Amino acid sequence: MATVFLAQDLKHARQVALKVLHPELAATLGPDRFLREIQIAAGLQHPHILPLYDSGSADGLLYYVMPFVEGESLRDKLRLNPQMPVDEAVRISRDVASALDYAHRHGVVHRDIKPENVMLHEGEAIVTDFGIAKAVSAAGTDSLTQTGMAVGTPTYMSPEQAMGEGEPDGRSDVYSLGCMLFEMLTGNPPFAGSTAQATITKRLTDPIPSVRATRSGVSGELDQVVTKSLARDPADRFDTASQVMQALAGPTVVTPSSPTPHARPPANSIAVLPFANMSADADNEYFADGIAEEIINALSKIDALRVTSRLASFTFKGKGEDLAQIGTKLQVATVLDGSVRKFGNRLRVTAQLVNVADGLQLWSERWDRQLEDIFAIQDEIAGNIVKALKVMLTPQEKKAIEKAPTDNVEAYDFYLRGRQLFHQWRKRAIEHARRMFERAIEIDPGFALAYTGAADCSSYLYMFWDPSKAISDGADNYTRKALELDPELAEAHVSRGLVSAATKRFEEARIAFEKAIELNPKLFEARYLYGRALLQEGKPVEAVASFQEACRLRPDDFQAAAFLAQAYRSTGREFEARRFEIRAIEVIEHHLELNPEDSRALSLGSNMLVVAGGPSVREKAMAWAERALAVDPEDSHMLYNAACLYSTLGETEDALSCLAKAIDTGFGIRGWIENDPDLAPLREDDRFKALLQKL
Numbered sequence: 005m006a007t008v009f010l011a012q013d014l015k016h017a018r019q020v021a022l023k024v025l026h027p028e029l030a031a032t033l034g035p036d037r038f039l040r041e042i043q044i045a046a047g048l049q050h051p052h053i054l055p056l057y058d059s060g061s062a063d064g065l066l067y068y069v070m071p072f073v074e075g076e077s078l079r080d081k082l083r084l085n086p087q088m089p090v091d092e093a094v095r096i097s098r099d100v101a102s103a104l105d106y107a108h109r110h111g112v113v114h115r116d117i118k119p120e121n122v123m124l125h126e127g128e129a130i131v132t133d134f135g136i137a138k139a140v141s142a143a144g145t146d147s148l149t150q151t152g153m154a155v156g157t158p159t160y161m162s163p164e165q166a167m168g169e170g171e172p173d174g175r176s177d178v179y180s181l182g183c184m185l186f187e188m189l190t191g192n193p194p195f196a197g198s199t200a201q202a203t204i205t206k207r208l209t210d211p212i213p214s215v216r217a218t219r220s221g222v223s224g225e226l227d228q229v230v231t232k233s234l235a236r237d238p239a240d241r242f243d244t245a246s247q248v249m250q251a252l253a254g255p256t257v258v259t260p261s262s263p264t265p266h267a268r269p270p271a272n273s274i275a276v277l278p279f280a281n282m283s284a285d286a287d288n289e290y291f292a293d294g295i296a297e298e299i300i301n302a303l304s305k306i307d308a309l310r311v312t313s314r315l316a317s318f319t320f321k322g323k324g325e326d327l328a329q330i331g332t333k334l335q336v337a338t339v340l341d342g343s344v345r346k347f348g349n350r351l352r353v354t355a356q357l358v359n360v361a362d363g364l365q366l367w368s369e370r371w372d373r374q375l376e377d378i379f380a381i382q383d384e385i386a387g388n389i390v391k392a393l394k395v396m397l398t399p400q401e402k403k404a405i406e407k408a409p410t411d412n413v414e415a416y417d418f419y420l421r422g423r424q425l426f427h428q429w430r431k432r433a434i435e436h437a438r439r440m441f442e443r444a445i446e447i448d449p450g451f452a453l454a455y456t457g458a459a460d461c462s463s464y465l466y467m468f469w470d471p472s473k474a475i476s477d478g479a480d481n482y483t484r485k486a487l488e489l490d491p492e493l494a495e496a497h498v499s500r501g502l503v504s505a506a507t508k509r510f511e512e513a514r515i516a517f518e519k520a521i522e523l524n525p526k527l528f529e530a531r532y533l534y535g536r537a538l539l540q541e542g543k544p545v546e547a548v549a550s551f552q553e554a555c556r557l558r559p560d561d562f563q564a565a566a567f568l569a570q571a572y573r574s575t576g577r578e579f580e581a582r583r584f585e586i587r588a589i590e591v592i593e594h595h596l597e598l599n600p601e602d603s604r605a606l607s608l609g610s611n612m613l614v615v616a617g618g619p620s621v622r623e624k625a626m627a628w629a630e631r632a633l634a635v636d637p638e639d640s641h642m643l644y645n646a647a648c649l650y651s652t653l654g655e656t657e658d659a660l661s662c663l664a665k666a667i668d669t670g671f672g673i674r675g676w677i678e679n680d681p682d683l684a685p686l687r688e689d690d691r692f693k694a695l696l697q698k699l
Contacts, residue, residue: 005029005136010072013057018576019072020057024065035061042068045112045135051583052103054123054132071579073130078119078184086191090222093188096122098252099129100181104245107134108174115172117180118160119187158200159193160184163236166204175238178245182233189226190218194234208236226252269360272393273336275312276300278321282345282352292344293318294420295353295382299340302386302405304526308395312336313528314427316560319598331360338366340389349375355385357392367392378416379408415448422457429604430636431469434461452493455486459499467506468641469670471699479503494524498533505537508675513537528557532564535571540675544574562591566608573615573681588612606632607645611682614652625649640671648682659683660691667695674699 011022025033039059046056059068078096082088088096100122107114114121115137123130158166162179165172186194194213197203212234215227229251235241242248276299281292296317303311312334320330331339342355356368367388371381386405390397397405410416422440425433438461444454462479466472480503486496501516517534520527535550551568558564565588572581592609596602610628613621629649636642643666650659663677663686674696677683686692 011069013069016576016578018578021070021072022067023070024067027065030061030064030066033066035066038066041138042135045138048107048110048112048134049582049586050103050106051586052099052128052130053107053134054130055579055582056135068136070132073123073125073579075123075125078122078124078129078188081124082119082187082191087219088188090189090226093185094226094252096124096129096188097181097185098249100131100184101245101249101252103129103131104174104177104181105249108177108245113138113172113174114177114180115165116157116160117177117184118157119184120157122184158203159196161204161207162238163207164238166207173238174245175241175243178233178241178248179235179238181245181248182230182241186213186215186230186234189215189222189230192218212236269335269337270310271337272308272395273310273312274303274338274340274357274389274393275317275331275334275336276303277327277330277339277341278318279341279353279355280343282343283347285346288344288346290421290424291346291417293424295344295378296342297423298382299385302382303389305404305524306390306395306397306401307526309393310336313558313560315558315595319595323598327358328360328363331358336360338393340385342385346375351375351378351381353378353381353385357389376413378413379411383408409453410444410448410451412448412451415444415451415454418444418447419451419454419457422454422461426457426461431465431639434464434469437461438465450489452486452490452496455482455489456493456495456499459483459486459503463499463502463506465670466503467671467673468639471670476503476507479506492523494520494527494530497523498527498530501530501537502533505533505540506673510537510541526557528554528561528564531557532561532567535564535567539567539571539574539679540673542675542679544571544679547571548575548577560591560595562588562595562605562608565591566612569612569615570681574679585612585615601631601635603632603635603639603642606635607642611645611648611652614649615682622653625653638669640666640669643669644671648680651683651685654685656686656689659686660689660695663692664695667698 006023006025009022009024011020012018013020025038030038039061042056042059046059049055054070054073057069057071059066061067100117104114104117112134114131114134116133117131121132123132160180160183162172162176164170165176183193183195195203195206195210197206212231215222215230216224229248232251233241233248242251276296278296279292281289283291297314300311300314300317303309316334327339327341331337337360339358339360340355341358342353345352350372351374352370352372354368354370357366358364359366369384369388371377371384373381383406409419418440422437422444425437425440428434438458441454441457441461444451445458448454459479459482462475462482466475466479479499483496483500483503486493486499490496497516497520501513501520504510504513504516513534514537517530517537520530521534524530531550531554535547535554538544538547538550548568548571551564551571554561554564555568565584569581569584569588572578572584589609589612592605592612595605596609599605606628610625610632613625613628626649629646632642633646643662647659647662647666650656650662663683677696677699683692
């Protein structure tokens, strides 16, 4: 149908795929109908759909423009490996089904789903050429026949499409997806003849072949999914692509030896829920939360375990949901919960490990001990989880999870108070947290983790609220002391990297973050904060790689997802930016369902909405921004994000006003302001330049 050129979009300084329809086809179609039809497809915005940038007519030729995607087509992959691993075939099919479901709900049927129209990019499937088959068919069957063109591809075409029985609906695409999944699993399409007509005849007369007849390792359930998708009568197929997606997510769709990420979660996956505070004093909640967080941190150091982040697990605090339901939502195989009762110098701790699949208790225990035994209790809990899940520890991992941060319970108590306040992410809470960490240091001057806590509080105060030299010097001194006490503490190197980046000592920051990653490759903060430092330094390409790792470590973290999208946009890779902006919004919306007043999520989300959704979501974005400012009206961080939102919307006066307030109330990261793509519309304004001079 077309010749595809790799082209340079001079206006936006990016590479694109320019598809020029063959002249005889263009002459038959005419520009008006063709451009009108593909304009509908241009409105589709989904992570698994390749967007349409532009279309037009020039010298009688019709063309359309799409992003240039580095990767390979599914056809390229099948040529090298005709029979794919089951889990990979299922994952690709789910991605395609997700794209089809979205398109069908927006009134667009693809009509030409085939391996050539599925790109594989960074491990995910992306469907191309939505709306093109419909546009071509607009010329009418007779004229297409005269030019020798067929709408659709016989090997993957549904029976009703092949017979020309009216307008095909979404079930036609479901059939084509079934053909594609059959081919991925067996190495051959379900129906193939020597000619197009022979292929169509087989489709209409031959029985539907069984996948298991060719590949016995495929489960009966997956075979049924394929068979149902390939039903000759549309009424016998899945009604929607969403149903296909759900069927492919079933726990028995693939064999136990080949699990899919969308099916049964790995056996060695766990969520640690916040422990219930059973103490008479409600203020002891910080202690219960702290025990759960410390267990999360310990388990996260074990390479063979997949541990849900504190952010995700703690969203269920106080919700009273069934443990099995929580485990399903968090996509883990096991859930740990417990309770803490603190009375005087005595401590009662209970813990239970529950199997999500059947709700059975894998292990439980109760400790009645002295308060000073808290470190031993935490070690025992982590050790029992390791035994229950049959995880083999390396000597380094065993040493890491048994290492107590301090032997002073009073200092540890203040440390846990500081951790709870630190997670609230407000100026006064951060200031109070720093005092708690400093009190822990006074009690135990050898408590390295407490120094990192005080350092991080000081760095954030310097970056967002109080850019004074005294604050940055304090952060600097705390990190030096932490590293002096424990040079192998990854968290101390992260703290060093954070303050170095905040004070524009980027080479020092690079060395510190890379050392932290070397010491603990699974430490999320090292990847995430390194990415932020690289963005601040004006190195978005390197930032992309760091944020990608952060997102891999914590798929549920909305900040990492949002900044990955921003890093992609800063590199000019708009297609990837668009995909991750949409993904970031999904993560933020899920987070806000459980944490509706999280000002950080509201603020970041408002910007993501406008960048990804455009004017159509302006009202929703403004509502989120207003809610964020209502929670923290004088917070420099919230004011800065509001400035970004107004800048993106073209509201220059409001953007400059919020930016000025943000700087006046302490936002002091000049490098970030200079490199933030959201503020690009303000860069040439003299008032913007004057604000930069204040930093």
